[in-house]
Amino acid sequence: MLFRFDPARSQLVREASVRRPGSQWADVAEEVELDSEGCPLAAAHRRQQAVASVFSSPRRPGLAALPLRLGPESLGVVGLIPRPGSASSELLLPELEPLIACLAATLAAAAAEREVQRLSERASRFQRELAVGRALVDSLVEGSDDGFLLLDLRGRVLRTNGAFAGFLGLTPPDLVGLSAARVGELVSERSPAGGGGDVIPWGRPFEDARTLGRLVLDSPNERILAVRATPLRDQDHQLSGTLFIARDETRHESSNRMKTEFVATVSHELRTPLTSLHGALRILESLPGNRDESRPEQGHFLGMAVRNTERLIRLLDDILDVERIEEGRVALNPQRFGAEEVLRDSVEEMRGFAAERGVQLRWYAPPGAELVGDRDRIQQVLVNLISNAVKFSDEGESVSARARLVMQGLRFSVQDQGPGIPSDEHERIFERFRQVDSSTTRSAGGTGLGLAISKAIIEEHGGRIWLRSVPGQGSTFYFQIPLSRGTSSPAPLGEDMTDEQSAGAGDR
Amino acid sequence: MSKARVLVIDDEDDVRMIVRFALESDGRFTVDEARDGMEGLRAARERPPDVVLLDGMMPGLDGYAVCRRMRAIPALAKLPILFLTAKTQGYERREGMAAGATDYLTKPFDPIGLADRLIAILERGPRLEARPSLD
Known part of the structure; x- marks a missing residue:
């Protein structure tokens, strides 16, 4: 019988056995634990040498166990039970050992060949995979x-x-x-x-x-x-x-350039008829005939035409503005200025508008607090936020604008007591033409671009803009400008933004 | 006091008509018109106005070229020249000021405030060097 050593289980496992007819050994074990005491098979494997056991019983003539050695290892054990009445197993050992050694060598050779076979299959599989990989890389690189x-x-x-x-x-x-x-x-x-x-x-x-x-x-x-x-x-x-x-990026660049040229052309083409329309309406409005008390609808409808023409003009300006800021074609004009003055000026600019709507404006800035940034642009953002807050306030409510020094910079806030904004709109509200209720935009005369422009301006300053709001409890818009940014703003890449509608003598 | 003479150079009939109406009905101005750059240059040379309103984009000689050529004529070197143009981009404004403009107004403009604006510029005087900065 042949037992193979199974290293995983630390056992000798019976692989084969030949039983002669009439053999007394009916109960050859299937598995032998290596540490079995007194078992010649286990002992032969452990000691790496032949072991013979002699049993006293005549029915059990003994067992010769020989290790199948391959170098320092034992692959298993061969056990032989002599024919009853033949020489005792002990005497058989010297004759059997060369034979078993020969068997071991044959087994080892077969195992080695199988291993070589296995490795060469693996190698050729790797080679195939490598070839596929190389072909893939080649076609990726070439294509x-x-x-x-x-x-x-x-x-x-x-x-x-x-x-x-x-x-x-x-x-x-x-x-x-x-x-x-x-x-x-x-x-x-x-x-x-x-x-x-x-x-x-x-x-x-x-x-x-x-x-x-x-x-x-x-x-x-x-x-x-x-x-x-x-x-x-x-x-x-x-x-x-x-x-x-x-x-x-040739195509990408040229499509960007085409888009910019297109926007500039459309802007000019729209401005020309808008100039005539707005000019003509303003002159009509100024004519004495329109103050005719008996025809109040005349002035009413004329006012409607003027207001909407002006809204179209604002929309056009805003589209150009957001386009230019987002394209990065706007260089900031950084300077050091006081939070107080920019808040005061922004509130003053909106004072009349708020008074018309019966909304109170309040503001506060810590004395002496300064920031570095594009003053006109920061004021543009503040005016936009205050104007939004006023638009969404009811008569008798108040809007407060504040500046506050925080660890990371200077934080501005504009708070209203209006209807508030649901939280799922808090991100999207900064997108172009996004308003919680677009009908409000129209009635409030906005273009739907103010917050997109504000966000672009604040981000251009390295800052961020966000809001806190609970429906029914008003909204607070915040933006924060880092203090450290200093004058190291990016070098001008394109044109800068001047106040397009006002005259800029001394512009350079 | 004699009326100020304004020369409007613009290829858009509508714009010239609006400017003429707004300024003449104000009462302090008389208005001459030119329909393109060459005509405007000729008119200014022949009879220098008190102030020029100049369109930017015109067929042939554009506003920037007209402005530069006027500045090169000694009699017109200190003439107040105001751009009134649909070219609103920052670099266009800078180009206008670099061409020698006194001021740069963009279209659409409010004709109602135009007369006061021109008077303010005229009262500031033609001394370009002493022009105060509005920025």
Whole structure:
């Protein structure tokens, strides 16, 4: 009988047995615990040597147990029960041992072959998977609209793709093997002055992924590329190269430019008829005939036409405003100013409007509190918030505007006693044309853009704007401007915003 | 006191009509009109007005070019020139001021306040150098 050692269970498990007819051993165990005391099979395995047991009973002639050794290990044990009446098992051992050793060697060879087979299957499976992976990477890299350029640490081009080479009017083989310096030359030759062609450090290794900025090419085709660098690491996480990714943003840029031009054109095209309409209505309104007491509806309807024309003009201005702020084409004009003065001026600006509606205005600012920001823009936000608060207040209610120093900066608040705003609207209310009840907007004469503009302005200042409100208990709008921002606001990228409707002599 | 002479240069008939009505009915102005930049330049050269209202976008010579050319003519160098234009963007305003404008008004404008605005500018005098900053 043959027992295999099962390391997982720490047992000898019977694999095979041949029983001669008439054998006395009817009860050969299926499994033998390794620590079984007095069992020759377990002992032979433990000691790695042949063990023979002799039983006194004539019906049980004894057992010869021989380990199947392979090097230092035992694969299992072979147990032999001699034929009754033959030599005792002890005497058999010397003859059996070479045979068993031979058996062990054969088994080991078979096991080794199986292992080789298994490993080679695994290897070829890996190879297939690797091939599939490589094909996938190849088709991704080659098929990508993004340009790839992979350089090793010595600054040699290891790999590139059709998109990248195509940006330069070349093919990938033209680039592979070139030095970073040569790549820089090829790019600069194709980039106009100021296009960023000489700025990208192709030879430099990067520890972290980084956006490098825009690269403009003017030959062979006009292109605007956004270039990023990503470090490439080997399996030990050691830096092994840099992957530059150039994304073609030409179309995106040109559609942005078209949108801006479209907005400017529409604005001008709308302004021309609005100018005639508004001018004509204002003159009609000023004519003495309209104060005819017997025809009050005449003045009434004329007033309606004027008001709505003015609302259209405001809407047009607001659309342009939000467009420009969100496009980032507005440079703030930062200066240091007092919270008191901006609050006072904002409240004064809204004083008449509030009085018309019978709403009381109150304000408070801590004396001496200052902030750095675009004063006109901050006032625009405050006026907008106060105007909203007044619009949603009933006669006899009050609106208070406050400034307060907090840890993170200067916090302004505008509080009303109006109907309040349900909490699910608190985020969306800052979106364009979003109002809790758009009919209120119309009756209140707003454009639905004030809060979107305010949010854009505050965020441009590095601050944030939010509100607290419980329906039925009024609303408080807050915005906060960080104190530390100082004068280090971003450099002007486009035009700045001046007060479009007022005359700005001395503008520079 | 004699009336101030205003030259309105604008290719839009409506605008010229509104400006003429608003200023003439105010009583302190007389109004001349020009329908494009060249005509306006000629009219100003022949008979320098007290103040010019100038459109920005016109076929042919645009307002910015008209403004620059007027400033190059000694007789018109200190003439108050006010843009009245639908070009409302910040850079357009700066371009207008850089071309030598005295002030920059945008369309749509309120014709009712126009007369007082012009009087204020005229009273400020034509001394460009001493122009106070409104900003």
